Amino acid sequence: MLRKRLTAIVSALALCITGTALAPVASAQDPILFVHGYTESASVWNTMIGRFEKDGYPKSYLSAYSYNTSQSNVTDAEKEVKPRVETLLKNTGATKVDIVAHSMGSLNTRYYIKNLGGELKVDDWVSLGGPNHGTEFANWCFSASCVEMRVGSTFLNALNSGDETPGSVSYGTWWSPCDEIINPDSSVALSGATNTKTACISHSALKTDATVYSQVREFVK
Numbered sequence: 644m645l646r647k648r649l650t651a652i653v654s655a656l657a658l659c660i661t662g663t664a665l666a667p668v669a670s671a672q673d674p675i676l677f678v679h680g681y682t683e684s685a686s687v688w689n690t691m692i693g694r695f696e697k698d699g700y701p702k703s704y705l706s707a708y709s710y711n712t713s714q715s716n717v718t719d720a721e722k723e724v725k726p727r728v729e730t731l732l733k734n735t736g737a738t739k740v741d742i743v744a745h746s747m748g749s750l751n752t753r754y755y756i757k758n759l760g761g762e763l764k765v766d767d768w769v770s771l772g773g774p775n776h777g778t779e780f781a782n783w784c785f786s787a788s789c790v791e792m793r794v795g796s797t798f799l800n801a802l803n804s805g806d807e808t809p810g811s812v813s814y815g816t817w818w819s820p821c822d823e824i825i826n827p828d829s830s831v832a833l834s835g836a837t838n839t840k841t842a843c844i845s846h847s848a849l850k851t852d853a854t855v856y857s858q859v860r861e862f863v864k
Contacts, residue, residue, distance in 0.1 A: 672700055672864065673741045673766050674731050677707040678724065680746025680772075681788065684709040687745065690851045691859075698860060706731050712747060713786035716798065719751035725759050732764065739766040741863040745850050746824065747792060749773025749816075753802060762810025767863040770816040771849040776803065776830040794830075808835030815839065815862045817855055822846045837862070 675695065677688040685707040692705045710723045731740055742765055744752045749770035755761040756768065774781070777794030791798035808814040818831035821843035825831060832838040844852050 672704065673739055674704040674706065674735045674737050675700070675741045675743055675863065676724075676727060676731055677705070678742060678744040678748030678752050679707070679709070679712075680744075680748050681712045681784075681792070683712070683745070687847075687850055688743075691743070691856055694856050695860065704735055704737075712788055715787045716747070716751040716754055716791050719788070720754040720759055724752055724755040725761070728755070728761065728764050739764055741765070741767040741769070743769040743771070743859060743863070744773060745771045746773060746846065747788060749775055750788075750791065750798075750802065756812060757802065757809055762812055765810075765812050767813045767815065769859055769862060770814075770831065770833075770836075771855070771859075772818060772822055772825050772831060772846050773816060774825055774830050775799075775807075775816070775833055778824065778830055779826040780824050806835065807833045813837075813862070815859075817841055817849060817858070819844050819846070819849060822849075 677692065679685060679687050688707040692707060695705055696702060706727065708723070708727060710719055728740055732738070742752050750773065752768065753775070756765055774792045777796060777799050778792055779794065781789050781792035790796060814833055814836035816831050816833055816836050817839045818825070818828055819841045820828055822828055822845070824846040839858060841849065841852065841855055849855055
């Protein structure tokens with residue numbers, strides 16, 4: 644009997660080493676892709692990612708990256724968002740991802756959902772201070788992406804035409820009445836989304852505020 648038990652244990656360990664250990668980590672949550680805004684980098688997500696890890700998300704389920712924020716949001720959607728979603732799905736074995744975007748990251752991720760098949764790959768989408776209908780701040784910068792962020796731009800008119808929240812994706816936006824970058828504040832909210840007004844916090848603080856984090860975590864769970 645003891646020999647049989649030892650044999651079973653050895654066999655189980657061998658299976659873990661050769662098979663199970665190489666499999667993606669199973670999780671009840673969707674993996675999350677974090678997309679930063681104009682002139683930022685992946686490091687701006689360190690606080691929020693740390694909180695998700697503390698709340699039980701596997702590290703492999705939390706992906707942030709840096710990208711060229713000067714190029715068109717269309718290029719960002721095609722060359723950055725889409726392949727990174729596919730990689731995250733492959734690495735985790737999940738069927739859908741959640742996206743948490745800050746500022747301009749809201750635009751290239753929305754473009755991905757609306758025009759590149761993302762509505763079939765995204766479960767929940769979060770916009771923290773996204774210039775979804777443009778911002779006057781963009782009148783003072785001149786890169787391709789910045790011109791696209793201007794109120795009434797060709798890019799935004801196309802992105803917002805028809806259904807602003809297409810597909811079965813759950814859309815959520817968070818906007819601050821004290822946001823110094825997004826003007827007007829009403830730019831953030833989308834028709835068909837859950838639109839949340841925060842306390843009087845800065846544009847940058849939307850990524851680190853504890854209350855906003857708790858609300859976002861509840862939204863994507």
